[in-house]
Amino acid sequence: MTPSTLAPAIAPERSGEAAGVVRHLGSLGAALLVVFLIAFPLVVPGNYYVHLVTVIAIYAILILGLDIVVGYTGQVSLGHAGLFGIGAYAAAVLFMKFKLGIWFGLVAGIGVTSAFGLVLAVPALRVTGPYLAMVTLAFGTIIQIFINELTPLTNGPLGITLPPPRVLDFASFGIAPPWGAAGRRLEFYYLVCLALVLTILVVNHVVRSPFGRAFEALRDSPIACDCMGVSVYRYKVYAFAISAGLAGLAGALFAWSERYVAPNSYGFELTVLFLLAATMGGRKSRAGPLIGAAIIVLMPNILADIALVRIMAGVIALAALAVGTLAWLRRRENRYAVLVPVALCILFFPATLAMDSVTDFRLTVFGLMILFVVYYLPDGIVGYLRDKIPALRPAHTGAGRAVGTDGEALPTRGVDAAPADPLLRVDAALMQFGGLKALAGVDLAVRPGTIHGLIGPNGSGKSTMMNVLTGIYVPTGGAVTLAGSTGPRRLDGLTPSRIAKAGVARTFQNVQLFREMTALENVLVGLHHTFAGNLADTIFGTPRRRREERAARRRAAAILDFVGLGAVAQVEARNLPYGRQRLLEIGRALALDPVLLLLDEPAAGLTSPDIADLSAIIRKIRDAGITVILIEHHMDVVMGLCDRVSVLDFGHKIAEGPAREVQRDPKVVEAYLGSPVTDDTAQAAHA
Numbered sequence: 001m002t003p004s005t006l007a008p009a010i011a012p013e014r015s016g017e018a019a020g021v022v023r024h025l026g027s028l029g030a031a032l033l034v035v036f037l038i039a040f041p042l043v044v045p046g047n048y049y050v051h052l053v054t055v056i057a058i059y060a061i062l063i064l065g066l067d068i069v070v071g072y073t074g075q076v077s078l079g080h081a082g083l084f085g086i087g088a089y090a091a092a093v094l095f096m097k098f099k100l101g102i103w104f105g106l107v108a109g110i111g112v113t114s115a116f117g118l119v120l121a122v123p124a125l126r127v128t129g130p131y132l133a134m135v136t137l138a139f140g141t142i143i144q145i146f147i148n149e150l151t152p153l154t155n156g157p158l159g160i161t162l163p164p165p166r167v168l169d170f171a172s173f174g175i176a177p178p179w180g181a182a183g184r185r186l187e188f189y190y191l192v193c194l195a196l197v198l199t200i201l202v203v204n205h206v207v208r209s210p211f212g213r214a215f216e217a218l219r220d221s222p223i224a225c226d227c228m229g230v231s232v233y234r235y236k237v238y239a240f241a242i243s244a245g246l247a248g249l250a251g252a253l254f255a256w257s258e259r260y261v262a263p264n265s266y267g268f269e270l271t272v273l274f275l276l277a278a279t280m281g282g283r284k285s286r287a288g289p290l291i292g293a294a295i296i297v298l299m300p301n302i303l304a305d306i307a308l309v310r311i312m313a314g315v316i317a318l319a320a321l322a323v324g325t326l327a328w329l330r331r332r333e334n335r336y337a338v339l340v341p342v343a344l345c346i347l348f349f350p351a352t353l354a355m356d357s358v359t360d361f362r363l364t365v366f367g368l369m370i371l372f373v374v375y376y377l378p379d380g381i382v383g384y385l386r387d388k389i390p391a392l393r394p395a396h397t398g399a400g401r402a403v404g405t406d407g408e409a410l411p412t413r414g415v416d417a418a419p420a421d422p423l424l425r426v427d428a429a430l431m432q433f434g435g436l437k438a439l440a441g442v443d444l445a446v447r448p449g450t451i452h453g454l455i456g457p458n459g460s461g462k463s464t465m466m467n468v469l470t471g472i473y474v475p476t477g478g479a480v481t482l483a484g485s486t487g488p489r490r491l492d493g494l495t496p497s498r499i500a501k502a503g504v505a506r507t508f509q510n511v512q513l514f515r516e517m518t519a520l521e522n523v524l525v526g527l528h529h530t531f532a533g534n535l536a537d538t539i540f541g542t543p544r545r546r547r548e549e550r551a552a553r554r555r556a557a558a559i560l561d562f563v564g565l566g567a568v569a570q571v572e573a574r575n576l577p578y579g580r581q582r583l584l585e586i587g588r589a590l591a592l593d594p595v596l597l598l599l600d601e602p603a604a605g606l607t608s609p610d611i612a613d614l615s616a617i618i619r620k621i622r623d624a625g626i627t628v629i630l631i632e633h634h635m636d637v638v639m640g641l642c643d644r645v646s647v648l649d650f651g652h653k654i655a656e657g658p659a660r661e662v663q664r665d666p667k668v669v670e671a672y673l674g675s676p677v678t679d680d681t682a683q684a685a686h687a
C-alpha cells in the first residue's frame with residue numbers, strides 16, 4: 001500500500017498485555033464477589049444485614065437483565081417493575097393455590113415472565129423512543145391494576161403471605177437437616193447468591209456472543225444491522241425476552257425473600273429506581289448493576305437516618321466546594337458548568353439541618369440523583385472509572401486473545417449466473433416520494449464478476465437505487481431480480497435482512513459503523529450468518545458455540561488483513577480515521593459472503609493515496625468473483641475501475657455502456673455541466 005492516512009499503523013487502543021490484565025481484573029473481581037458473598041453472613045451475623053445483601057443481589061439480577069435492554073440495545077423500558085411483579089406473583093400464586101415451593105416458583109417466575117415479556121415485546125418493539133417508553137409504562141400500569149383486580153387469583157389488595165422458604169427439602173428424603181435453624185435461614189441467602197453468580201455468567205455469555213454483538217449493533221446503527229442480515233426487530237425481541245426472564249427470576253426470589261407480595265410493591269416508583277440503578281451503576285458492565293442495586297437498596301435506609309444523612313451531606317458539600325474552588329482557581333473550561341451542581345450540593349447540607357426527616361423527600365432525592373446522572377455521569381460510575389482508568393475498559397472483544405490469521409478472507413462463492421446473463425436485473429424501477437419520482441422507471445442489468453458504475457449528478461437517484469436494491473425502500477413499481485442457484489429470486493418487497501442473507505451487501509454514503517464496537521467486532525457482526533448456534537448454545541457456552549466463535553474470529557482477522565486493517569482489529573470503530581472507517585465498512589460487508597457488493601461513494605472524503613488503496617481493494621474484490629456496483633463522484637475512480645457504467649439524471653437512465661464511451665456521451669456531459677454539449681464543454685468534461 002502507498003503511504004497514506006490509511007497506511008500508518010495506529011497503536012492498538014489496548015495492547016494484548018493490557019487486555020490480559022483487564023481479563024485478570026475481571027476474574028479477580030468475580031472471585032472477590034464470590035468470597036464476599038460466601039463470607040458475609042459468617043463475618044457479619046444478624047438477619048438485617050444478610051437480608052439487605054439478599055435484596056441487593058435480587059435487584060442486581062433484575063438490573064443485569066435490564067442492562068441488556070437499556071445498555072446494550074439502547075431501548076428504554078418502563079415496564080420492568082411490572083415484569084418483576086409478574087415473577088413475584090407467579091411464585092406466590094403457585095404456593096397459595098398448589099402449595100408448590102420455591103423451586104417451582106423460580107421456574108414459573110422465569111417462564112411466565114418471559115412469556116409476558118414476549119407478549120409485550122412483539123408489539124412494543126415495533127416502535128422506538130418515547131413511544132416505546134409509553135407502551136412499556138402502560139404495560140407496567142396495566143399489570144399493577146390486573147394484580148389488584150384479579151382477586152380470585154392474586155388475593156387482590158390483601159396480597160399473599162408466604163411461609164419461610166425451604167430451599168433444601170431434607171424431610172422428603174427422611175433425613176434431619178445437618179445444620180441448625182440459623183443455617184437453614186442461610187440456605188435461601190446462598191440460593192440467591194448462586195442465582196446472582198449464575199446470572200452474571202449467563203449475561204457474560206450472552207453479551208460476548210453473536211447475540212450480544214447484534215444487540216450492540218442494532219443500538220449503534222439499526223439500518224446497517226439490518227443490512228448485515230441481522231434483523232433489528234428480532235434481536236430487540238430476544239433482548240427483551242432474556243431481560244424479562246431475569247426480571248421474573250428476581251421477582252420470584254423477591255417474593256420468597258419478603259414472604260409477602262402486594263400489588264402496590266411493583267409500581268412506577270420501582271421502575272424509576274431500576275432505571276436509576278442501571279444508569280448510575282454504568283451500562284454494559286457486570287459491576288454497574290451490582291453498584292446500582294446497592295445504591296437503590298441502601299439509599300432508603302440511609303435516608304431514614306437523618307444524622308447519617310447530615311454527615312453525608314456535609315461531606316458532599318465539602319467535596320463540591322473543593323471541586324468548585326479548584327475549577328475556578330485553575331480557570332478550567334468547565335467552571336461555569338459545575339457552578340449549578342456545586343451550589344446544589346452545598347445547599348443540600350443546610351437543607352438537611354433544617355429538616356427532621358428526609359424520608360418524605362425520598363422521591364425528590366432520587367429525582368435529583370437521576371438529573372445528576374443524566375447531566376454529569378451519563379456513563380454511570382463504572383463508565384466514569386473506565387474513562388479515568390484505561391485498564392478498566394472492557395476486554396469484551398477478547399482483545400489480546402490470539403486470533404489466528406490463517407482464515408480465508410473471501411471464500412470463492414461460485415457465480416450462479418452464466419457470465420452473459422445478468423446477476424442483477426432491475427426492471428422499470430419506480431420510487432416515488434409524494435410527487436417526486438426519485439427513480440422514474442429505471443432498468444439495470446449487472447453482469448456477474450464485473451464492476452458496474454452508477455453515476456449521475458447530485459440528486460439523480462443513485463442512493464435511492466441502492467436503497468431499493470437493499471430493501472430499505474420498497475419500490476413503488478418495477479422489479480428487482482437476483483440470479484441464484486435455485487433460479488432468479490425477486491428481491492423487491494423483501495426486508496433488508498433477508499436481502500442481505502440472499503447475498504447482497506452494501507456500504508453507506510454516510511459511514512454507518514457500529515461505533516462503540518471494535519473493528520474486529522464490526523466484521524464479526526457481518527459474519528453473524530456463520531453462527532448456527534442458538535440461544536441455549538450461547539447461554540451454556542457449548543463447545544459448538546466456542547468452535548464457531550473461534551472460526552469466525554479467524555475469518556474476521558483475515559478479512560481485516562484483506563482490507564489492510566489487521567493492525568487495528570481491537571480499535572473501536574469511532575476511534576479510526578475516516579479513511580479506515582470506510583475500509584472497515586467494506587470489510588464488514590465482505591463478511592456477509594456477498595455475491596453482489598454495493599459501494600455508495602466509497603472514495604468520498606478520502607485523500608489521493610487513500611483512493612489508490614481503495615481502488616486496489618475494489619479490484620481484488622472483483623477478482624475474488626464478487627460483483628460490484630459502484631456509486632462514485634470521483635470520475636477517475638469510475639473510469640479506472642468500472643467495466644460498465646449507467647448514468648442517472650433526475651431519476652431517468654440517460655446512458656449506459658463501457659466507461660470511456662459513456663464519458664463522451666453528450667447527454668452525460670450535459671447532465672453534469674448543466675448546458676447542451678459543445679466541443680468546448682465536451683473537452684472540459686473529459687478533462
Ligand SMILES: Nc1ncnc2c1ncn2[C@@H]1O[C@H](COP(=O)(O)OP(=O)(O)OP(=O)(O)O)[C@@H](O)[C@H]1O
Nearest residue numbers: 433436438456457458459460461462463464465509
Ligand atoms: N426518503 C426520501 N424522501 C423524500 N425524498 C427523497 C428521499 N430520498 C431521496 N429523496 C429525493 O430523491 C432524489 C434523489 O435522491 P438521491 O439521494 O437518490 O440522489 P443521489 O443521486 O444519490 O444524490 P447524491 O449524489 O447527492 O447522493 C432527491 O431529490 C432526494 O431529495
